[in-house]
Amino acid sequence: MDTLMTVRVFCAVAELKSFTAAAERLGVSPAMASKHVMQLEERLSVRLLNRTSRHVSLTENGALYFEQARRMLEGLDELEAGISQTAVAPKGQLRLTAPVWMAGPLFASLLADYRARYPDVTLEVDLSGRLVNLVEDGFDLALRVTASPDPGLIARTIAEAPFYLVASRKFLDNRGLPTSLDELQGAPLVAYSLVHGDGVVAHETEKGRRTIKFTPVLLSSNETLMYHACLEGMGFAFLPTWMISDDLAAGRLECVFPDRLFFAGRLLAVYPTRKYLTAKVRSFLDFVVRDPRLKQSLHA
Incomplete structure (x- = not known):
């Protein structure tokens, strides 16, 4: 045979x-x-x-x-x-991993539009929050926010994706809006456990690099839980603008020192080094890079 x-x-x-x-x-x-x-x-x-x-x-x-x-x-x-020199139509199963905070109407809308354009592609999307190994875990593509992607992978920038320090209006009404960074020393922080688990946040000043030591009151690797805890007034939190733009506009959340305390991340499409990208991966990459909704929503 x-x-x-x-x-x-x-x-x-x-x-x-x-x-x-x-x-x-x-x-x-x-x-x-x-x-x-x-x-x-x-x-x-x-x-x-x-x-x-x-x-x-x-x-x-x-x-x-x-x-x-x-x-x-x-x-x-x-x-x-x-x-x-013939075209191959995108088809088959596209296995994609992305941050937890992308689980929302905008990303669902983007996936629906992609699927409408490429109906022969089936999407399998992992939003577990775990940092997967693309090759060992069998994923075609990852969307990640990082300032330093794995050098063993190919990374394509989709948009800037800043994370800002925010707090709920309820929390600020009780505690008061800080007027200096020193007032944040010891302040309660809803912390992303993989980045600010110790409560230490570095920032640049005219005199060099300084640190603020928050008091972590909730540690989690799930941004959705952090978002809701922040809305409930548990403390400050660094959250992506994708999640909080509506809350900022409505006054439910407020940025604190937005010009000084933020994580200037980039939303990247990351995939293993391959000489020949499959049509489904290439089509999805081109689709998300060109879609204006991502660039608009990732800024406050």
Whole structure:
């Protein structure tokens, strides 16, 4: 049997969870599709699929093989298209990881518009907040806010994404609006645990680098929880403008020393080094970079 065809049949069965659907897609009989998968399992000496009369699912080994085989086939299709100078339509599953705070109407709208333009792409979006390894965890792309991206990855800037020190109107009414940075020493901070877990925040002055030692009252790696805690008046917090622009406009939150205390991050699209980007990744990159909504919403 054709080894490449065998791999294509297996990936189609794994994606569609059906021998019949995979056979229809590839123009072979269901019996031949089953034969291809059985031969692949025999050659590898492992079971790749769990089969019942109504259901097909991947085994642990099957999931690992599928992820690598899928990437190999996508790269091959892109290579052949580049050589033959034919266009490859974006298709397949795009696995994307992004910050927790992007879970909102604007990002959902952007994903919906992308999907309307590229209906053959299925989006799998991880917003768990964990820092994933793109290659080991099988992600195609990550959206990250950082001033220093991993040198082993390719990073494309989407927009500036500053984080400002903010507090709720309720909190400031009780405590008073600080008039100097010294008044922030010991102040309660809803802290992002991976950055300000110790409560120490550095800032630049005319006399050099200085630090403010806040008192962390809540530590979390989830910006959504931090946002709600800040609104409830627990303390100051550094939050992305994506989350707080409406609250700033409505007066529910207020920036504190916005010209001196902020994190000048960049929203980056990050992906592994590859000579040939798949059509789905390239199309999504171009889409988010050109979309004006991201640039507008990421500024206060």
